[in-house]
Amino acid sequence: MGFDTNEPEQRRKLRAAIDAGDINIGNLWLYYFSIGGSVGEYEVEAYLQGMISIPELERDLLAMAANDLLNNHGGPRAPYSDELPEDGSPTSEDP
Amino acid sequence: MTKKQLPLDELSTAIGRILGLLLTEEKVDHAVQSLSQAIRESVPGTIGAGVSILDSQGRRTSRGFTDTVVEQADFLQYQLGEGPCLTAWASEETVLVHDLSADFRWPEWTAAVSDLPITSVISTPLMAGGQSIGAIKVYSPESSAYDAATANLLELFATPAATLLSHIQSVETPKRISEGLQSALHSRDLVNRACGILMERHQIPHEVALQRLLKHTRDHRSSLQAVSAEIVAGIPADQN
Incomplete structure (x- = not known):
């Protein structure tokens, strides 16, 4: 099972966003579930630890969940997959 | 043994x-x-x-x-x-x-x-x-x-x-199930109903419908729940 090229970066930035916003995984998952996410809490935890790969749509729903919960707190936000470079080369920090 | x-x-x-x-x-x-x-x-x-x-x-x-x-x-x-x-x-x-x-x-x-x-x-x-x-x-x-x-x-x-x-x-724990989970289920139900409407309207699979909802939400800086509620209520029938 491989990762999409930009998946590691998207995951890293999601992680950074929820850490900065002090969002716990349980709350992130519940919100993600509430907007239609279909990956279980256990798998989301594993995804955040880089252990498994999840589909792009689910990654984007997680990003939206994090951003909604962050509610413009001023820290880093979670990027959507189309905001990352296609080739997966690491970019500098979010604008 | x-x-x-x-x-x-x-x-x-x-x-x-x-x-x-x-x-x-x-x-x-x-x-x-x-x-x-x-x-x-x-x-x-x-x-x-x-x-x-x-x-x-x-x-x-x-x-x-x-x-x-x-x-x-x-x-x-x-x-x-x-x-x-x-x-x-x-x-x-x-x-x-x-x-x-x-x-x-x-x-x-x-x-x-x-x-x-x-x-x-x-x-x-x-x-x-x-x-x-x-x-x-x-x-x-x-x-x-x-x-x-x-x-x-x-x-x-x-x-x-x-x-x-x-x-x-x-x-x-009754508190968690009655508050957090209940509202999460309500919201999820709303999003899924909106997806169902888009699926029927455009003959698209569930994932594509959810993707479109997500895109529309981002483009309009709205929330997925608000966008879904509008669709379910039948308001912006042309935008999706």
Whole structure:
């Protein structure tokens, strides 16, 4: 099972966003579930630890969940997959 | 000695599946029961295994056991308020007993179980989120049946099991289920209904519908719930 090229970066930035916003995984998952996410809490935890790969749509729903919960707190936000470079080369920090 | 070992993945999956159902006390007991069985199968020389979930006062809220020997030994433990599992739970450390007749930590319990075929015991606390939520234990009729390797094995079981079991407990907490989960279910239902409308309208699969909702939400700096509510209410029929 491989990762999409930009998946590691998207995951890293999601992680950074929820850490900065002090969002716990349980709350992130519940919100993600509430907007239609279909990956279980256990798998989301594993995804955040880089252990498994999840589909792009689910990654984007997680990003939206994090951003909604962050509610413009001023820290880093979670990027959507189309905001990352296609080739997966690491970019500098979010604008 | 039985060498058949149940992979932890399979165990986690089994409990995870149970987690997905509506969780009643009966179902938690069933999960705990399956876990006991898996532990018994995995630890060589064991005549019985058990799992106890305790509340903060050390009262049992759920239990599972594989054999009547375990049922009796555990019953006496909780009745007398002493024994290896309670020690493991309270001290948050694995308790290893090579020979009960030479161990004097629980005099009343040891005396009470002297008629039962129990000589070696090992018990490991179930730790979740820094809290001890119970203990798992195995009993053997032989002396020195268990060693540090058995302790490691039991601890391997305890870690994922405790995480899963603590989820079961928190889902059962009435407050969490009535507030957080109920509103999450309501919101999810709304989003899925909106997806269904788009699927029908554009003859697209569910994922594509959800993707479009997501895109529309981002483009309009709205929320997925608000966009879904509009679609369900039939307002922007042209925009999707």
